[in-house]
Amino acid sequence: MKAETIVLSCVLASSFLFLTVFNKEGKVEVCRIVFDPPGLEPDDEVIEICNYGGRAIDLNGWRLSDGEGEYTLPSDTMLKAGESLTLTGREFNPTRKTRGVFLSNKSDCVRLFNNDNEIIDDWCWKNSPEVRRH
Ligand SMILES: [Ca+2]
Ligand SMILES: [Ca+2]
Numbered sequence: 001m002k003a004e005t006i007v008l009s010c011v012l013a014s015s016f017l018f019l020t021v022f023n024k025e026g027k028v029e030v031c032r033i034v035f036d037p038p039g040l041e042p043d044d045e046v047i048e049i050c051n052y053g054g055r056a057i058d059l060n061g062w063r064l065s066d067g068e069g070e071y072t073l074p075s076d077t078m079l080k081a082g083e084s085l086t087l088t089g090r091e092f093n094p095t096r097k098t099r100g101v102f103l104s105n106k107s108d109c110v111r112l113f114n115n116d117n118e119i120i121d122d123w124c125w126k127n128s129p130e131v132r133r134h
Contacts, residue, residue, distance in 0.1 A: 027053040030064075030112050030121045031084060033131050035103035042089035042102045047110060050084040059085070061115030064092060066108055069100035 028051050037044035047064060051057055059077040063070055064087075071092035079085055093100040103110070109124040125131050 027051070028057055028059075028079065028112070028120055029133065030110055030123050031133050032086075033103065033110055033123065033125065035108060035125065035131075036105040037089075040089075041105075042093045042096060042100075045089040045093075045103045046086060047092060047101075047103075048084050048086045049079065049112065051079040051081060054081050056080045062120075063113045064101060065111045065113065066101050066103060067111075069093065069097065069102060071101045 028049060030047060031050035032046065032048035034044070034046035037046065049059075057079045059073045059079055060075050062073045062077075064073070065071075071087075073085075073087075077085065089096075089102075093102055096102075101110075107124070107126040109122065111119055111123075112121040114120050123131070
């Protein structure tokens with residue numbers, strides 16, 4: 001029994017270590033938002049997702065939300081290290097519903113969730129045409 005407990009402890013410890021390393025290498029952020037585009041609303045709105053980590057991240061099952069609408073990223077979306085994914089309103093709100101992901105020009109928030117429903121990034125704004133982080 002004791003040996004089993006030790007083995008289980010080792011397995012749990014290595015899982016924890018793996019998760020820690022995984023999170024450290026996988027740094028994904030919402031890096032640019034254009035909520036008040038010069039063109040069409042909401043078609044030309046932009047949400048850009050950047051991978052600043054050292055390895056590719058599978059975005060299968062990841063979601064964007066503005067608190068009203070939600071958009072699930074396409075299931076085959078891989079984001080390589082150092083690359084970014086630019087999504088427009090044509091993708092995240094193709095039906096142009098105001099209750100969809102429709103980015104208010106005054107104040108709104110965008111949240112990025114992974115497939116475990118954890119918040120990866122959370123970004124709010126007020127009164128500026130475009131916001132950028134880096
Ligand atoms: Ca807008
Ligand atoms: Ca909104």
